[in-house]
Amino acid sequence: MTKQTLDIVWLKRDIRLDDHAPLYNAELSSNPYLIIYIFETSIISHPDTSDRHLQFVYHSLLDMDNQLKYYNRSTTKFYAEAIEVFGYFEEHYQIGTVYSHEENGIQKTWQRDLEISRFFRKHGIVWKEYQRDGVIRGVKNRDGWDKNWYITMNQPIIENSFSKSSIAFSNPFPLPKNFLLRVQKYPKSFQPAGSTNAWKYLKSFCEKRGHFYHIHISKPRQSRESCGRISPYLAWGNLSIRQAYQFIKSHPNLESHKGARRGILTRLKWHCHFIQKFEVECAYEYRCINKGYELLQRDNSPDKLNAWKEGMTGYPMVDACMRAVKQTGWINFRMRAMLVSFLCHHLDQDWKNGVYHLAQLFLDYEPGIHYPQFQMQAGTTGINTVRIYNPVKQSIDHDTDGSFLLKWLPELQKIPVQYIHEPWKMTSIEQELYDFRISHDYPAPIVDLKESGKAARDKIWGHRKHPLVKQEQQRILRTHTRRQKTTD
Ligand SMILES: Cc1cc2nc3c(=O)[nH]c(=O)nc-3n(C[C@H](O)[C@H](O)[C@H](O)COP(=O)(O)OP(=O)(O)OC[C@H]3O[C@@H](n4cnc5c(N)ncnc54)[C@H](O)[C@@H]3O)c2cc1C
Known part of the structure; x- marks a missing residue:
């Protein structure tokens, strides 16, 4: 019996219907095609992944299905290894072409891609990425990279169109019931998933929300409203960077808010700049960007690590940020940087101890940004200025009235505002007066900031003189420059 010919569009971090080259090219071909997403068992059990990511993906696919209904199409969702899925297709169909975006992911997804590529070659299947x-x-250095970025961003948006499908496909690897139960629920405290919501956020940013973007960007409370908040949509591909770039650039309401517009457009470039670093060396998930920092000895106290993870360090801004990100999946850049800085410098922890914890919590987890940024804040790149944040100063400067702290640390509500940033400074009489006991109602500070800050500075700057660190600096500069300023 002759096999039915079929093309496949393999969705990865590109769960949208517009500005989508794989879907566009599948539509151009005369073969019928299926749009598939594979919840790959070995990939989703990697320690960077959490239920909130899978929920976001699943609900993004549902949003896509809703838009595809008219064309008698929907995404086919598999629960299996990619090789099993393509093995099944190869056995039962004549696969013409598989279309996908390149995945700038972790080493594990890169190795899976190599395996799939070998499989396709063996069976004469064309894979267009x-x-x-x-x-x-495949770039070896950054010559001409910036120019190329602008060319790509200014190219016309791909306007996808869809034919009606008549394929009847019976899924041999459907989502198991227990997995469905995990992904079907979607906590209200997370940003809603899918392209429809991505556009709502992008529009509200341009129309009004983002007009004071650059002024509030460092403030943990105000930034929740005035930042783009498009990161989960970009990370899972509900929006392309080009869609966001062109929409923001030409939005009339941002004409008179040039600081805001410039600020966010610059960051869209940083987005790709960081992922490009990771695309060149995805081993940054496991090892220091500057290999010389692998030799740095850390205290790695498990109790301190746990206190950080639980938001119980006794430093209100650290704890409020950790609890906010646990609950909502988002905090602003500066506070992410502060969390990592506190972990690696003040608590003297190897960055690897905390990197998956935050990866799992960030709804916008994007490996290409997460690992390089984490290491920049940990000071293990050897080429960036090491910034050791003082959480009390951050708190006083950026949440002066303590409103962010109070939202996330209700136990501090009893105490006068003047102590909110440093509750341990209350005398025992005051503690009695306000019925608030430090170490009982809220932890005492886990480290002495002055001492831990000095020790950290001596350690990290001292290590910069190590010959291997210096040698590595040259290699990194050759590969990843032009360097960019990426703080807020
Ligand atoms: C330790 C650490 C880990 C991080 N991990 C992630 C991550 O996993 N995923 C992620 O998207 N961002 C990450 N960031 C970068 C940044 O904090 C977020 O992109 C930003 O807070 C997202 O909110 P937004 O969409 O409102 O950003 P906006 O300020 O509105 O910016 C718009 C977009 O630009 C990009 N962007 C903004 N700031 C940066 C930056 N500093 N570097 C690279 N791209 C940037 C993002 O795609 C963002 O959505 C991390 C930062 C740090 C310090």
């Missing part, structure tokens, strides 16, 4: 956003595969 398209560039994801402004990230270029």
Whole structure:
């Protein structure tokens, strides 16, 4: 019996219907095609992944299905290894072409891609991969990278159209019941998933929300409203960077808010800049960007690590940020940087001890940004200025009235505002007066900031003189420059 010919669009971090080259090219071909997403068992059990990511993906697919209904299409969702899925297709169909975006992911997904590529070659299956956003595969250095980025961003948006499908496909690897139960629920405290919501957020940012973007960007409370909040949509591909770039650039309401517009457009470039670093060396998930820092000895106290993870360090801004991100999946850049800085410098922990914890909590987890940024804040790149944040100063400067702290640390509500940033400074009489006991109602500070800050500075700057660190600096500069300023 002759097998039915079929093309496949393999969705990865590109769960949307517009500005989508794989879908566009599948539509151009005369073969019928299926749109698939694979919840890959070995990939989703990697320690970077959490239920909130899977829920976001699942609900993004439902949003896509809703839009595809008219065309008698929907995404086919598999629960299996990619090799099993393509093995099944190969056995039962004549696969023409598989279309996908390039995945700028972790080592594990890269190795899976190599395995799939070998499989396709063996069976004469064509795999067409398209560039994801402004990230270029196979570059050896950054010559001409910026120029290319602008060219890509200014190219016309791909306007996808869809034919009606008549394929009847019976899924041999459907989502198991227990997995469905995990992903079907969607906590209200997270940003809602899918392209429809992505556009709502992007529009509200441009129309009004983002007009004071650059003024509030460092403030943990105000930034929740005035930042773009498009990161989960970009990370899972509900929006392309080009869609966001062109929409923001030409939005009339931002004409008179040039600081805001410039600020967010610059960061869209940083998005690709960081992923490009990771695309060149995805081993940054496991090892220091500057290998010389692998030799740095850390205290790695498990109690301190746990206190950080639980938001119980006794430093209100650290604890409020950790609890906010646990509950909502988002905090602003500065506070992410502060959390990592506190972990690695003040608590003297190896960055690897905390990197998956935050990866799991960030709804916008994007490996290409997460690992390089984490290491920048941990001071293990050897080329960036090491910034050791003082959480009390951050708190006083950026949440002066303590409203963010009070939202996330209700136990501090009893105490006068003047002590909110440093509750341990209350005398025992005051503690009695306000019925608030430090170490009982809220932890005492886990470290002495002055001492831990000095020790950290001596350690990290001292290590910069190590010959291996210096040698590595040269290699990193050759590969990843032009360097960019990426603080707020
Ligand atoms: C330790 C650490 C880990 C991080 N992990 C992630 C991550 O996993 N995923 C992620 O998207 N961002 C990450 N960031 C970068 C940044 O904090 C978030 O992109 C930003 O807070 C997202 O909110 P927004 O969409 O409102 O950003 P906006 O300020 O509105 O910016 C718009 C977009 O630009 C990009 N962007 C903004 N700031 C940066 C930056 N500093 N570097 C690179 N791209 C940027 C993001 O795609 C963002 O959505 C991390 C930062 C740090 C310090």
